[in-house]
Amino acid sequence: MNRLLPRLLLTPAVATLLLWMLVPLAMTVYFSVIRYNLMQPDQTGFNGLENFEYFLTDPSFSAAVLNTILLLGSVIVITVVLGMGLALLIDEAFPGRAVVRLLLISPFFVMPTVNALLWKHMMMHPIYGVLAQVSIFFGFTPVEWLSDHPLVSIIIMVSWQWLPFAALIFMTALQSMNREQLEAARMDGATYLQQLRYLYIPHLGRPVAVVVMIELIFLLSVFAEIYTTTGGGPGDASTNVAFLIFKQALLNFDAGVASAGALFAVLLANIAAAFLIRLVGKDLDK
Amino acid sequence: MARRSKYPLPLLMRTAAAWVITLLLFFPLGWLALMAFKTELQAISVPPLWWFTPTLDNFREVQERSDYLLYARNSLITSVLSTVIGLMIATPAAYSMAFFKSRHTKNLLMWMLSTKMMPAVGALVPIYVLAQKSQLLDTRTGLVIIFMLSNLPIMVWMLYSYFKEIPNEILEAARMDGATLWQEFYRVTFPLALGGLASTGLLCLVLSWNKAFWSLNLSSAKAGTLATLIASYSSPEGLFWAKLSAASLMAIAPIVVFGWFSQKQLVQGLTFGAVK
Numbered sequence: 217m218n219r220l221l222p223r224l225l226l227t228p229a230v231a232t233l234l235l236w237m238l239v240p241l242a243m244t245v246y247f248s249v250i251r252y253n254l255m256q257p258d259q260t261g262f263n264g265l266e267n268f269e270y271f272l273t274d275p276s277f278s279a280a281v282l283n284t285i286l287l288l289g290s291v292i293v294i295t296v297v298l299g300m301g302l303a304l305l306i307d308e309a310f311p312g313r314a315v316v317r318l319l320l321i322s323p324f325f326v327m328p329t330v331n332a333l334l335w336k337h338m339m340m341h342p343i344y345g346v347l348a349q350v351s352i353f354f355g356f357t358p359v360e361w362l363s364d365h366p367l368v369s370i371i372i373m374v375s376w377q378w379l380p381f382a383a384l385i386f387m388t389a390l391q392s393m394n395r396e397q398l399e400a401a402r403m404d405g406a407t408y409l410q411q412l413r414y415l416y417i418p419h420l421g422r423p424v425a426v427v428v429m430i431e432l433i434f435l436l437s438v439f440a441e442i443y444t445t446t447g448g449g450p451g452d453a454s455t456n457v458a459f460l461i462f463k464q465a466l467l468n469f470d471a472g473v474a475s476a477g478a479l480f481a482v483l484l485a486n487i488a489a490a491f492l493i494r495l496v497g498k499d500l501d502k
Numbered sequence: 503m504a505r506r507s508k509y510p511l512p513l514l515m516r517t518a519a520a521w522v523i524t525l526l527l528f529f530p531l532g533w534l535a536l537m538a539f540k541t542e543l544q545a546i547s548v549p550p551l552w553w554f555t556p557t558l559d560n561f562r563e564v565q566e567r568s569d570y571l572l573y574a575r576n577s578l579i580t581s582v583l584s585t586v587i588g589l590m591i592a593t594p595a596a597y598s599m600a601f602f603k604s605r606h607t608k609n610l611l612m613w614m615l616s617t618k619m620m621p622a623v624g625a626l627v628p629i630y631v632l633a634q635k636s637q638l639l640d641t642r643t644g645l646v647i648i649f650m651l652s653n654l655p656i657m658v659w660m661l662y663s664y665f666k667e668i669p670n671e672i673l674e675a676a677r678m679d680g681a682t683l684w685q686e687f688y689r690v691t692f693p694l695a696l697g698g699l700a701s702t703g704l705l706c707l708v709l710s711w712n713k714a715f716w717s718l719n720l721s722s723a724k725a726g727t728l729a730t731l732i733a734s735y736s737s738p739e740g741l742f743w744a745k746l747s748a749a750s751l752m753a754i755a756p757i758v759v760f761g762w763f764s765q766k767q768l769v770q771g772l773t774f775g776a777v778k
Contacts, residue, residue, distance in 0.1 A: 221683065222602035229595035229658055230610070236651045237617045243628035302523065310517040318762050319528040321769075325761035326531070327712035329732040330750040334534050337743055344546045344743075346533060353549075379527070384769045437621030440714035444733055458623040466719075471627045478624035485624075489616040 241482070247475035254469035267476035271464070279452040280460040283367060284484075287374070287456055288435050292428055294375045299382030299427070300420060304412075307390045317384075324380040328440035335373045336362060336445045366446045366454035373441050378434075382427045389423040390416070425495050432488055457481055531758075537747035545744040560748035567745075570752055573731040577753075580642055580717075580727060581710035584649035585703050588657050591650075593699070596661030597691070601673065611662065614655040622652065622715045633720055642725045645717060649710045656709075657702050664698025665691070701767040704760075708768070711757045728753040 248267050251259045271277060306316060323331070339346050340361035348358035361369045393415070401411055437458045442448055448455035448463060455463070461481060465474035525532075537545050539556035564570050599607045629648070630639075638644030668691060676690045714729040721730055732753050735746045761768065 222598040222604070225594035225598035226610075228591045229614075229654060232591060232651060233614060233617055233654060236654075237620075239632070240625035240628035243631070244624070247627060305516065305523070306520050308516070310513060310520060312517070312521065316520055316524045318765070319524050321761065321765050322528060322531055322758055325708060325712070325758045326754050327729050327732070327757075328714045329718075329729045330534075330754050333732060333735065333746060334530055334750060337746065338533055338537060339530055344548065346529075346550065349548065349550055376527070376530070384765070388769055433615075433618050436619060437623060437715070439621075439623060440718065440729070440733070443714075443718065458621045461621075461623045462626065465623075465627050474627055478627070481621045481624040485619040485621065486616065489612070489619045492615065492619070493612050 244475045244478050244482075247471055248479055250472060252470070252472040252475070254471055263472070267470075267472045268479075271473050271476045271480065274460075276452045276455060276460055276463075280455045280457045283452075283454065284436070284456040284458075286367060287371060287438060288432070290371045291374050291378060291435055292431050294371070295378045295382040295431065296424055296427055298375075299379055300386050302379070302383040303386030303390055304416065306387065317387075321380045321384055323377050324384075326377065328377070329444050331373055331377055332441045332444040335369070335376075340369060362446055363450055366450065370438070370441055370446065370454050373445070374435065374438060378431060381430075385423050385427055386420060389420055393419055429492055429495055432492060436485060436488060457484060534747050535751055537744055538751045540744050540747075542742060542744045545747070560744045561752065564745055564749045564752065568731060568734065568749070570731065570749065573726055573728050574752070574756075576642060576645075576721075576725055577711055577727040577729075580645045580649055580725075581707050583642075583646045584653065584710050585706040587646065588650045588653050588706055589699065589703055592654055592657035592661055592702070596658050596665055597687070599658075600662050600665030600668075601691075611659065614658055618652070618655040626719060629716075630719065640721045640724045640726075645721055645725055645727070648716045648720065649713055652713070652716070653706045653709055657706055660702040660705070661695070661698060664695050664702075667698075668694050697767070704764045704768055708757055708761060 249262060249264060251261055251263050253259060302320070306313060306320075326334075337345070340348075342348050342358050342360045345358075345361075347361070351358045359365065398411065398415060401415060406414075438456060439458050439462065442454055442456065442459045443462075446454040448459045452460075457477070458481065461474050461477040464470050464477055536552075538560055539558070540551065540554055541557055541559070544551050544554050599610065633639045633644050638647070672690060672694070673686060676686045681689065711727075712729065713727070714733070717725075717727040717730050718733055721727065732750055735742070735749055
């Protein structure tokens with residue numbers, strides 16, 4: 217077989233992706249070792265590792281790393297656990313199942329800025345928000361979601377968006393369960409818990425890996441939800457690494473420090489990617 | 503022996519539970535839709551109003567005040583173009599990897615995915631500078647290029663997994679019959695992979711439509727997409743929820759309805775063929 221053709225077919229994709237990765241990376245490396253403040257254009261020149269030192273010793277930094285991990289971990293756990301529950305609940309037919317499916321998946325198509333504003337104003341507003349009104353109805357004091365529990369609020373918004381996705385993936389997977397095996401287990405008197413333990417959950421192993429993989433890709437850089445609601449605050453309470461870099465670049469106008477931070481984000485992404493390769497890499501060998 | 507129920511929960515309880523949970527999860531969107539038809543005063547009434555005379559004023563005002571149609575057109579153009587161009591670049595690559603597997607294929611696939619893991623913000627400063635230098639700031643061309651590139655790894659992956667499912671025997675049979683590579687692709691592989699191409703395209707359309715980071719940072723009044731328009735409504739004060747709701751509803755309705763119609767394909771696509 218002609219060996220040139222396969223490479224030729226690959227070239228456009230590989231070349232564009234390579235450019236997309238290498239050019240910004242090279243520029244970032246360069247920016248990270250010079251003085252580059254957009255507000256002080258007269259200050260230029262090499263300044264070694266100062267930008268890195270500044271970014272890494274910034275008290276916001278450790279908070280941002282912690283917040284990134286908390287956000288990522290919580291959303292993944294919430295969506296996988298609740299998504300599995302939902303999928304099991306609507307696995308068998310019941311009246312209106314098709315409509316339920318449509319309504320359930322809807323939040324997944326909502327753009328992050330709308331999602332954020334919807335929750336910020338109409339759900340979590342401490343006076344007029346629906347959650348506040350419900351608390352008052354039951355005689356509780358309304359919670360100041362965004363100022364008292366900013367990270368939790370963000371986790372709620374992001375989970376609301378991604379729960380439908382997880383649930384639908386699990387639903388799709390459950391459709392391919394071996395029905396005869398299930399029937400046999402039931403005939404033999406397996407309780408529902410036993411069926412879960414030995415049949416359903418093992419069957420969902422791969423779908424869980426897929427959900428974790430896709431959510432990792434998309435949630436490592438949650439941005440719009442933070443940008444449109446809390447702005448990372450109060451303080452650094454809801455700042456993740458992506459938002460911290462953004463703050464350095466566009467709020468402090470320090471492109472040098474932001475670039476140093478970006479290189480750190482690349483490192484973080486590579487750690488996550490290495491984890492991913494373990495998770496799904498095996499499947500590519502088949 | 504008492505006959506064990508076939509289902510863990512009786513039908514009535516399952517139905518009720520499923521509907522209650524679904525309505526709770528859907529509630530924020532339903533509420534948003536309701537708000538869009540209220541007056542500003544009705545929107546903040548305590549307790550909330552469930553019954554009112556709907557008004558269309560909000561929609562009219564959103565169009566007049568912030569030119570909704572301009573942003574909608576930008577969203578439509580950027581998402582469709584980035585999807586089409588992406589498919590044109592990703593399809594040959596995925597085809598090559600699926601049917602001419604080499605020892606580099608796996609590494610190449612993982613590398614592509616790893617470029618997707620890099621937070622967009624990491625490339626913000628360089629991309630901003632590049633866009634400025636090449637006069638692509640606040641242009642639809644700039645956004646199309648960026649959307650396309652950021653979706654490309656996912657497109658290659660999805661198409662790869664669809665092509666992988668086509669049995670090799672079919673292709674070999676075509677070759678035995680003397681089909682050229684082009685005929686083989688056009689007559690055999692392409693029709694078989696059409697569903698996969700559709701899923702991939704649909705998903706990228708949704709992803710591009712909803713992309714917020716790049717449009718927020720690289721576009722404003724000229725090339726801004728609907729995500730930009732909505733973010734401009736995020737000012738801290740102001741009792742303008744009805745208008746905000748109307749604008750939001752107009753921004754999400756097209757893609758949500760589109761998603762409803764194509765949900766089966768979309769979900770299957772998103773699993774990279776790993777779940778059936």
